Amino acid sequence: MNILIIGMGEVGYHVAKVLSEAKHSVTVVDPDPAKIRRASEVLDVQSLLGDGTLPRVLDEADASSMDLILAVTDDDRTNMLSCLLARRMGAAQGIVRVKDLDDYRNYRTLLRRNILFDEILSLEGLAAEEIAKVVRRNQAVSLENFLEGHVTLRVLRVKEKSPMLGKPLRDIHPKGNVLIVAVRREGSTMIPGGDHHFLVDDDIYVLGRPASVEQFEAWVGHHRGRARNVIIYGGSRVAFHAARSLERHGVKIRMMVDDRAASEEFAERLEHSTVLLVDGIDIEAFREEHVGNADAFVAASDVDERNLLSCQIAAKLGCERTIALVSSSDYVDIYEEIGIARAVSPRLLCSDAIMKRVQAGKLQQLAAFDEGRAKVCTVTLSKGSPLLGKSLVEAKFPKDCLVGAIQRQGERGSEVLIPKGDDVLEEDDELILFMLSTVEQRVFEHLSH
């Protein structure tokens, strides 16, 4: 692929490195001579000194022949403008990085149509979702979250006396609006049809809104301990978004915030969390809050060193699941070696997200299961898609592929639907597809024709 990267900060550099090592043809643009020098000396890329919002510079970078433009400077406006110009010049796809998705949440469709990007990514958003996922990961259940945490996928084992037993799937009317997207039995994974009968010890993949999936779990008599006692340290955007994502999943948070303005904002905007203002890292405050007993301790301040130290203290006090936000991807392994259970690097997550996009082409893979035999992908229906205006039944997706959720852009922001057969597909719908890998190519073709 021909890929143009605007911005050689840490994200741009890391992505350029990974992409060029994967033998893509990469061109990088940055106005800083030192960054361009470093890129041209260390990486196998074409580098160009200049302002990526200038048509002249984009032309020189050959934007018109690009398969993908990545606008990843730390300035939202630069990224939007670079992407727009490059796409107008002829670049086939665009990814835009922004600081805070919240600022754009209700205008995604408007922006997508007018700025012409295919994906909008925020480092903070990616980090917050990753933290929420790690906090909620339970030894007994594997799970993934999609659509910024509005849709969740869980794996549950069918037990004796389950209401799932003894009748075909079409006659099972579970509590909670969920979809059973797959079944794993004796090592093979299948997508169940209406006449499917479940057996004891089947693993079922359940997809739905977090609250619905929890209702469903209660209905089948599946009770698991969930993280109830979670502490988040820090006053960053990541801390805020992680707390809000966890709130959506019914987790109550105690926040220890080291910044007065942030603590006031959090107290106002977080409905179910307790917010405490703390002065730096005070071990007495950690003791008073019984940090050692927390199911998880998340350190997400803007200062690496504080995150490291506060996690070390939490571990010392007895907390087993410590999660530290770390600004540089270089430290991830090191943190995990010195007693931090998990280090989360926004930049690494961002480049992973971009790599997934590059590798998948149109159909973007979100998660894979059973050694890749089943996967969850997402696709956005653009203008001209043959599926627009069709109901899901009429859209006739290939066998072994299910539409698990739809994110629809309305006038006042987006909503998430767990679809039924008669739901009609609209332009800009973002579909979450669950499929067996054997049909991936067919699904891809189905979406393209």
Place this chain on the structure above:
Amino acid sequence: MKSGPLDLSSLFHEGAVVDLRPGDKEGALRELCAITAESPRVRDGAAFCRAIFEREKLVSTGIGIGVAIPHVKIPSVEDYVITVGRAAHGIDFDAIDGLPVRLIFMIAASDQQTSEFVRVLAAIVKLIKTPGIQARLLEAAMPADFCAVLREACP
């Protein structure tokens, strides 16, 4: 310094590498503090020593596998000073893995060096994870050979 690779070896020098006298954690820290405070970059040795002990009270800087990295950043330090202590006898440092400490890297830094500190820490952790390096450091003749091993192995 932020974006370029960190040259850890430039931060070590022979005068700041010592074999510690037998003793406990407190004695080791005091001995290393005294040597560190001899550097002109450390303007207030007493304040530095107090800060080191305060930090140690929060949580031990014994990061495991026989290594401790006591460190502080304070205004009265101008720039990095790293002092390395070797304790063949092993010191109970209350380390995270409970093992006795044989190598101590003491770091003094200016309070302006917030983001870089973790880089220095990361570089030291990378260094001591190099296979065989700890044994070589513990066996090297002091101080010249020890420094040579450090420089050679520096990431």
